[in-house]
Amino acid sequence: MxxxxxxxxxxxxxxxxxxxxxxxxxxxxxxxxxxxxxxxxxxxxxxxxxxxxxxxxxxxxxxxxxxxxxxxxxxxxxxxxxxxxxxxxxxxxxxxxxxxxxxxxxxxxxxxxxxxxxxxxxxxxxxxxxxxxxxxxxxxxxxxxxxxxxxxxxxxxxxxxxxxxxxxxxxxxxxxxxxxxxxxxxDRAGFVVNALLVPYLLAAVRMAESGFATAADIDTGMELGCAHPMGPLRLADLIGLDTVASIAESLYDEFREPLYAPPPLLHRMVEAGLLGRKTGRGFHEYGRS
CATH class of the missing domain: 3.40.50.720 (NAD(P)-binding Rossmann-like Domain)
Incomplete structure (x- = not known):
């Protein structure tokens, strides 16, 4: 076919x-x-x-x-x-x-x-x-x-x-x-990749929200300490924070697990229009092309 x-x-x-x-x-x-x-x-x-x-x-x-x-x-x-x-x-x-x-x-x-x-x-x-x-x-x-x-x-x-x-x-x-x-x-929310990835991204958001570490240090830690090509907050910025929040909401609606719940900071950033790369600012700032 x-x-x-x-x-x-x-x-x-x-x-x-x-x-x-x-x-x-x-x-x-x-x-x-x-x-x-x-x-x-x-x-x-x-x-x-x-x-x-x-x-x-x-x-x-x-x-x-x-x-x-x-x-x-x-x-x-x-x-x-x-x-x-x-x-x-x-x-x-x-x-x-x-x-x-x-x-x-x-x-x-x-x-x-x-x-x-x-x-x-x-x-x-x-x-x-x-x-x-x-x-x-x-x-x-x-x-x-x-x-x-x-x-x-x-x-x-x-x-x-x-x-x-x-x-x-x-x-x-x-x-x-x-x-x-x-x-x-x-056919379950998040499928394979996002069901594993999004809780990791949300954990990084919660860490930044709590003041435990800066966004830059969180990303550097995962890039240099775990050989990730991109830290979790830079990756969230690339995906789009509105998209990350939407996926998290779908996961939480389906499974009702706390690790899938979008942190308040993520909601506030979406409401403020700070969506990541596509708006020039998220957890990091990006030059407009």
Missing amino acids: TGGIRRVGVVGGGLMGAGIAEVCARAGLDTVVCEADATAARAARERVSASLERAVGRGGLEPAAAQDALARLAFTGDLEEMADRQLVIEAVVENADAKTEVFAALDKIVEDPAAVLATNTSSLPVMRLGMATARADRVVGLHFFNPVPVLPLVEVVASLHTAPGTVTAVESFVTEVLGKTVVHSR
């Missing part, structure tokens, strides 16, 4: 959606990115174009290959453009209502009953999104990692309704077409 998937749609052109679209286009796929409106669609195009330019600048991509990838991409503000897609990957904001609305709409728009509807959610139940459609057997989680063009992992998450054939098809697509590595997870 994977040999037949040539037309991919991505709903959401933010950091994750743009990255997913880029890797699909670089793999030779006809890729359409849908954003909320034409202005957001232009911003998504600029985001992908800038990423391709960086790849060329690093020597990881030939200029001609970057041009070819961009030529395979179309950007729109009209969800109806997903009608002929064989695989649609949702990558909108990590909000259950927003994602459910997208899946309900895609169920009516996507014409091929064999098409796969996938979500890039990092924490929400795939089952909930599948039940918003009349094709829950064709709904699956495909959780990519940021930055998508660089990190080689994708979590494949099947709900209780997802057909085994859907799982096999998307696993083959991810490994054979996109060239990434798959790990499988049950």
Whole structure:
């Protein structure tokens, strides 16, 4: 079946959606990115174009290959453009209502009953999104990692309704077409990676909140003491503190374990708009590009 998937749609052109679209286009796929409106669609195009330019600048991509990838991409503000897609990957904001609305709409728009509807959610139940459609057997989680063009992992998450054939098809697509590595997870909040990672990040937030150590010392300690490539608070800033808080809330709602509860400092920073790299300030400060 994977040999037949040539037309991919991505709903959401933010950091994750743009990255997913880029890797699909670089793999030779006809890729359409849908954003909320034409202005957001232009911003998504600029985001992908800038990423391709960086790849060329690093020597990881030939200029001609970057041009070819961009030529395979179309950007729109009209969800109806997903009608002929064989695989649609949702990558909108990590909000259950927003994602459910997208899946309900895609169920009516996507014409091929064999098409796969996938979500890039990092924490929400795939089952909930599948039940918003009349094709829950064709709904699956495909959780990519940021930055998508660089990190080689994708979590494949099947709900209780997802057909085994859907799982096999998307696993083959991810490994054979996109060239990434798959790990499988049950449909539980956080899946494999975030269920392990987020409590660690929250512990670092609590340590900084208590005044036990500074953000700089916490990060330096884990980088130099544990050989982590990035300290927990810098990593939280990279992910986005709003996203970390959202994942933590989903984990806490599901498991009711104190280690998953977002610390008050994290909530205050999100309320203040101090979201990390994307706003120029989180636990650390970052220069605006």
